[in-house]
Amino acid sequence: MTMPPDVQSSGEPVIAVEGLTKRFGEKTVVDGFDMTVPKGAIYGFLGPNGSGKTTTIRMMCGLLTPDGGTGTCLGYDILTESEQIKERVGYMTQRFSLYEDLTIRENLDFIARMFRVDNRKQRVDAALDDLGLSDRSHQLAGHLSGGWKQRLALAACLIHDPDLLLLDEPTAGVDPKARREFWDEIRRLSDAGVTVLVSTHYMDEAIQCDFITYIAYGKKLIEGPSNEIAERSGLVTWRVEGRGLAKLEAELSGEPGVEQIARFGTALHISGTDAKALNKAVQTHKRSGLTWSQQPAGLEEVFIHLMSSSRDNFASGA
């Protein structure tokens, strides 16, 4: 794997897990999952709903006990040293999990006390200032809007200057401007040496990560630097715009070489791994009113492709 130069040099990985497995009853939710996250990297964790992202993250910081596998997080064993791990990790849960019946300040104060932060009062004040919530600090957290709750949660998990951030869909429900600010902050932290593992469903966020892992049905499907993922998948894509796309879609589906047709705004993306066969299929449908262009496959097509070609072991197993 080629690493960005600023990451390559920094020795010991922050997260190194192997064969991580978690079962809930009969169902294997995470199945033999490996992951290595170098220090200072922004690591994107992608996968469809229910693929096991949250479960994996929870196992890494000791909130769930793995049924199999081993690994370290910040150099501590994830099976036996979760207390030390928790001291140095900032974990932002997918669902808002601060106290809704406590005020914004009381929540930050609580977390700061739990992590025994020095100069607690100043830290909390600073965090409130950064959030722009100083004048609303006595408002109950439960009365904040969804996006503001997310921002508060991020501030809370940063208050003890963690070495590793585990962010579980931190920007779900956050408006575009705030989302940008969120990522500016994440990049700033990463530059300062904080390692970030972030799960997301947004492709524009995924592309900003140094590395990406894609998981489906508890199994890792692909992993690599974000700019190499598309290339690695071997996927070729044709983009077509114009009128009568619905009809075209019906005609194309099932033709040899056409593995996937997906609508992107006003265009269709037709993809396949066999470039020759795909080209042949496309040629037969070139007609006036349609503009065709070949382009490198994007992350989204790659993921849709990975998902549909991976065995749906949940549906068939259930």
Place this chain on the structure above:
Amino acid sequence: MEILSPSRFTAVLVKEFIQMRRDRMTFAMMIAIPIVQLMLFGFAINSDPKHLPTLVEMNDTGPVTRAVVAAMKNSTYFHFAGISSGPKASEEALKTGKATFVVVVPSGFERDIMRGSHPTILLAADASDPAATGGAAAALPGIVAAALRTVATGPLSMLKGGEDAFSVTVHRHYNPAGVTSFNIVPGLLAVILSMTMVMITAIAIVRESERGTMESLIATPVRPAEVMIGKILPYVGIGYVQTVVFLILAEIVFGVPFDGSSIAFLLGLNVFIVVNLALGFLFSTVARSQMQAMQMSFFYMLPSILLSGFMFPFAGMPGWAQTLGTAIPSTHFIRIVRKVMLKGAGVSEIMPDMAALGIIMAVIVTIALLRYRQTLD
């Protein structure tokens, strides 16, 4: 590795206090429950228990004495547990609850009957529980009369005439008037405390899992003891408030006396509150929702009302029920409260009950801490 960090412990404690203060409804309930229950239960609950432990102070023996004792035995109200060596031992047995009755046969009893000088058999009763003693004491004259008829032959045939050969005096100790509410009301403190304490803690912890805040909480390096103590302590305060409300009402509305040592009372109270809070903590490790936590607490209330000696005299229960009852904290606390409030007991008299509570507490706390998981699975 440290067990308890002052900073984290304070964090949990402060948070719990704030949440408690904001939850007005629960707060109001905790004050309303003792008042309402006291009023509802404050009325007499009647029962007719049998096989009550009885000692005999034999200062004379003879055919009449034997006949009376045999008849009392046959009546099934009394269970003769042994001989009392004298008034001091009898007093002690009544106070500690070893005996509910002591039958005192005066010296020269048989002789006095023959002489026709109408001696008196004394039945000393622990009337702090009038429901237990009332039925037996009331049945006694009839039992004695029947006994006399069986022995009224030969030299004793002059007894045939009836009861006036001698008389039976019932001497009620601790609650001379036999007021039932005196007994019910102190027991009620145990019921009120265990109901609210167990439920409140169980709910307070399950609420964290239900609302998802447990995930944030255990993502911090918090230790189990910090969570447990930090969550329990605020509710000890609630327990005190309830007790004060209770004591005031018991005094004003029911005129229940408080004869014993307040130190003994406080000792018992504190241990009992902590036992209940720990039990609530234990329930919370089993329950998945606040609803389940509530149901478990109510389920626990049944034995602690029925088997603790609150409603039915402990001595009158079958063996298995007594065994079960012994494992219930309320059983011992009810004894402590009755001893202290009605019998004027001090610290030394409640030691056996304190020991039992202590053992129960150690067991519950151990299981609760073992069961408590610092993970989400």
